[in-house]
Amino acid sequence: MSHAYRTIETNGIRLRAVVEGDGPLVVFVHGFPESWYSWRHQIAPVVAAGFTACAIDVRGYGGSDKPHPVEAYDMETLVADVAGVIEQLSPDNKAILVGHDWGAPIVWSTALTRPDRVRAVAGLSVPYMGIPTVPMLDIFHEVFTRRGLFFYQVYFQDVGVAEAELEADPRTSLRKFYFAISGDAPDGTWPKDKKHGDTLLHRLPDPQPFPAWLTKADEDFYTAEFTQSGFRGPLNRYRNAHRDFAFLNRFQGRTIEQPSFFIGGARDLVLKMAPGVDMVEIMKAQLPNLQGAHVLEGCGHWTQQERPEEVNALLVPWLKSL
Numbered sequence: 001m002s003h004a005y006r007t008i009e010t011n012g013i014r015l016r017a018v019v020e021g022d023g024p025l026v027v028f029v030h031g032f033p034e035s036w037y038s039w040r041h042q043i044a045p046v047v048a049a050g051f052t053a054c055a056i057d058v059r060g061y062g063g064s065d066k067p068h069p070v071e072a073y074d075m076e077t078l079v080a081d082v083a084g085v086i087e088q089l090s091p092d093n094k095a096i097l098v099g100h101d102w103g104a105p106i107v108w109s110t111a112l113t114r115p116d117r118v119r120a121v122a123g124l125s126v127p128y129m130g131i132p133t134v135p136m137l138d139i140f141h142e143v144f145t146r147r148g149l150f151f152y153q154v155y156f157q158d159v160g161v162a163e164a165e166l167e168a169d170p171r172t173s174l175r176k177f178y179f180a181i182s183g184d185a186p187d188g189t190w191p192k193d194k195k196h197g198d199t200l201l202h203r204l205p206d207p208q209p210f211p212a213w214l215t216k217a218d219e220d221f222y223t224a225e226f227t228q229s230g231f232r233g234p235l236n237r238y239r240n241a242h243r244d245f246a247f248l249n250r251f252q253g254r255t256i257e258q259p260s261f262f263i264g265g266a267r268d269l270v271l272k273m274a275p276g277v278d279m280v281e282i283m284k285a286q287l288p289n290l291q292g293a294h295v296l297e298g299c300g301h302w303t304q305q306e307r308p309e310e311v312n313a314l315l316v317p318w319l320k321s322l
Helices: 036-048 075-089 103-113 136-143 161-167 170-180 216-229 232-251 279-286 308-321
Strands: 005-010 013-021 025-029 052-056 095-100 118-124 260-265 290-296
Touching (some): 005 075, 013 075, 036 216, 036 308, 052 075, 075 095, 075 103, 075 232, 103 232, 136 232, 161 170, 161 232, 170 216, 279 290
Parallel strands (some): 118 260, 260 290
Antiparallel strands (some): 005 013, 013 052
């Protein structure tokens, strides 16, 4: 199914988006390293349910503008991007936000800091853990780097290093990364004993064939997108931990009061990032109006792509209930 692109001017930049339907606005925000296309299975069902579906390319991705500075990708700026999309498409009404991976913290943060624009919020893969008391990057250094272990967000900090690795062969990079944290990857595919100093793709297999949820046409689309856009903008999102911390801590004491929803995967490494910690239970205590928290058995990180029918069967009724 073909989709028509629309350019949305927001926060001083232009974002490419697919906008379809007529009704209350639902804005979909993707994660790393993805695209508006990551919501290809959700757009038509959401439109059929009576909503306007808007799936954006986040700044730095695809057909959207790609500012060069690292600080152009901090959370405060991305929140302003999303709020601006809502203001352009639904000036008189609030919108519902749905985000996956990095898109989840973006929509959680937008709901927290811009309640004037957000009616309800759903996160996929990444639960809402509240306003941080320590920059997450500092925690990762303590838990991984000081023990000599690899952690991808630490590896991403040095500008140009991960870009060179991923851009050398975007198709293979995406295949390896997508597979390694999918529900189809056998236990241990992502090596827990990777050392600090290893690269992201070190020891990750290239599956032949790829699991059916990512077709050859899907793979071609993503490859073309990252071949033309590169990875600098996407990686810059990881380089703003301390700026993000300072921004969010201006809102200490505030909670997300809007109706909220969560869908994750039981085999998603995000939910296993802190051994012995039940991140979903922590999230429940942080969201006073949480209306559902679903963890799909056998599903990995790419929630709405791996399990589109199950995600839609949960998400669409929730949207219609609002």
